[in-house]
Amino acid sequence: MEPERIVETNSAGEQRVGPVNAALTPRWAGPATFARLPRTDQVEHTDVAVVGVPFDSGVSYRSGARFGPNHVRESSRLLRPYNPAQNHSPFANLQVADAGDIVGNPFDIPEAIDSIESAAKELMGESTKVVAIGGDHTIALPLLRAAHSRHGKVALLHFDAHLDTWDTYFGAEYTHGTPFRRAFEEGIIDTDAVMHVGTRGPLYGTQDLEDDARFGFEIVSSADVMRSGVDAVVAALRERVGDRPLYISLDIDVLDPAHAPGTGTPEAGGITSREVLEILRGLRGLDVVACDVVEVSPAYDHAELTGIAAAHVVYELISLISLGADAAADGPAYGISGTRYGAEK
Ligand SMILES: N=C(N)NCCCC(=O)O
Numbered sequence: 001m002e003p004e005r006i007v008e009t010n011s012a013g014e015q016r017v018g019p020v021n022a023a024l025t026p027r028w029a030g031p032a033t034f035a036r037l038p039r040t041d042q043v044e045h046t047d048v049a050v051v052g053v054p055f056d057s058g059v060s061y062r063s064g065a066r067f068g069p070n071h072v073r074e075s076s077r078l079l080r081p082y083n084p085a086q087n088h089s090p091f092a093n094l095q096v097a098d099a100g101d102i103v104g105n106p107f108d109i110p111e112a113i114d115s116i117e118s119a120a121k122e123l124m125g126e127s128t129k130v131v132a133i134g135g136d137h138t139i140a141l142p143l144l145r146a147a148h149s150r151h152g153k154v155a156l157l158h159f160d161a162h163l164d165t166w167d168t169y170f171g172a173e174y175t176h177g178t179p180f181r182r183a184f185e186e187g188i189i190d191t192d193a194v195m196h197v198g199t200r201g202p203l204y205g206t207q208d209l210e211d212d213a214r215f216g217f218e219i220v221s222s223a224d225v226m227r228s229g230v231d232a233v234v235a236a237l238r239e240r241v242g243d244r245p246l247y248i249s250l251d252i253d254v255l256d257p258a259h260a261p262g263t264g265t266p267e268a269g270g271i272t273s274r275e276v277l278e279i280l281r282g283l284r285g286l287d288v289v290a291c292d293v294v295e296v297s298p299a300y301d302h303a304e305l306t307g308i309a310a311a312h313v314v315y316e317l318i319s320l321i322s323l324g325a326d327a328a329a330d331g332p333a334y335g336i337s338g339t340r341y342g343a344e345k
C-alpha cells in the first residue's frame with residue numbers, strides 16, 4: 001500500500017515529493033528510506049540523493065559498518081520536515097530522495113573502490129548532489145574522486161577522531177585509515193583548504209602529524225572545540241574553505257563514545273552531538289558539493305544513539321545543500337544563544 005506523502009510546491013513553483021505523512025501513517029510503519037523520503041525511482045528527478053554505501057572491508061578494528069546505512073535509515077524515522085535552526089524546509093525546497101545502496105566486492109577492496117567511484121559518478125550525473133552513508137571510511141576516497149571529476153579539486157572538512165592520513169595497514173593502501181593520504185597523492189583535494197575537526201587520541205608517533213601537515217591539513221582538535229567554542233571553530237572553518245567547492249566527510253567517531261558508541265574505532269574525549277550539529281549549521285552558505293557520514297556500526301550501538309546522531313548529521317548536511325552557496329552566512333543558526341532559534345533573518 002502506498003502511504004500518503006507530504007507534497008509541497010517551492011518558491012520556484014516546482015513540486016517536491018516529501019516524506020510519508022506521519023500524521024496519517026505511523027512513523028514506525030513501512031520500509032525505512034532516509035527520513036521516510038521517496039526512493040529515487042519514485043520521483044522524476046533528484047536534486048539530493050541520500051545513498052548507502054554498505055562496505056566495511058577496510059576496517060582496522062571492530063567490523064560491522066556494512067550495516068550502517070540501514071541502521072541510519074531506521075534511526076531517521078522521527079526527523080521532521082522543517083529545520084528551525086536554519087528556518088528552512090529542505091525537503092520542500094529541493095527534491096531529496098533515497099537512492100538505495102551502492103555495492104562493491106567485499107573481498108576485493110580496490111575493485112570495490114572502483115565500483116563505488118563509478119556508481120557515485122553516475123549518481124552525481126548532471127547536477128545531483130550526493131550524501132553518502134557508510135560504510136567505513138575507505139569509501140571517502142572513491143566519493144572524493146567522483147566529486148573531483150565534477151568539480152575539480154575540492155576543499156575538505158574532515159570530522160573525525162582520527163587523521164586517516166596513514167600510509168598502509170598490513171601493506172594495504174586502501175583502508176579506512178588511509179583515504180586522505182591517497183586523496184592527497186592523487187591531487188584531488190585542495191591542499192590550501194583541508195582541515196580535520198575533532199581530532200584526538202593517541203597516534204603511532206610524531207611522524208603522523210608531520211606527514212599530515214605536509215599534506216596540507218590543519219587541525220581543530222576535540223579539545224580546541226571545547227576551549228574555543230563552536231563560533232570560533234565555525235569562523236576558522238569558513239575562513240579555510242572560502243568559496244571553494246566543499247566536500248564534507250564525517251566519521252561518526254568524531255563524537256564522544258558517550259554520544260556515539262556504535263562505531264568501530266572509538267576514542268575517549270570527543271565532541272558532543274550538539275556541538276557537531278551546531279558547527280555544521282554554522283557552515284550555511286558554503287558550496288557543499290558532496291558529503292559522507294561513515295563508520296556507524298550498529299552492533300555496538302544502544303538505543304539508536306549513534307544512528308540518531310548520524311541521521312541528524314545527514315539532515316543538517318541536506319539542509320546546507322538545500323540552503324545553497326548564496327545563503328546568508330549569519331542566518332538563524334549562526335548565533336547559538338538560543339534566542340534566535342527559528343528567527344526570521
Ligand atoms: N575510523 C577510521 N576511519 N580510522 C581509524 C583507523 C585507526 C587505526 O586503526 O589506527
Ligand SMILES: [Zn+2]
Nearest residue numbers: 161162251253
Ligand atoms: Zn575515525
Ligand SMILES: [Zn+2]
Nearest residue numbers: 137160164251
Ligand atoms: Zn575515519
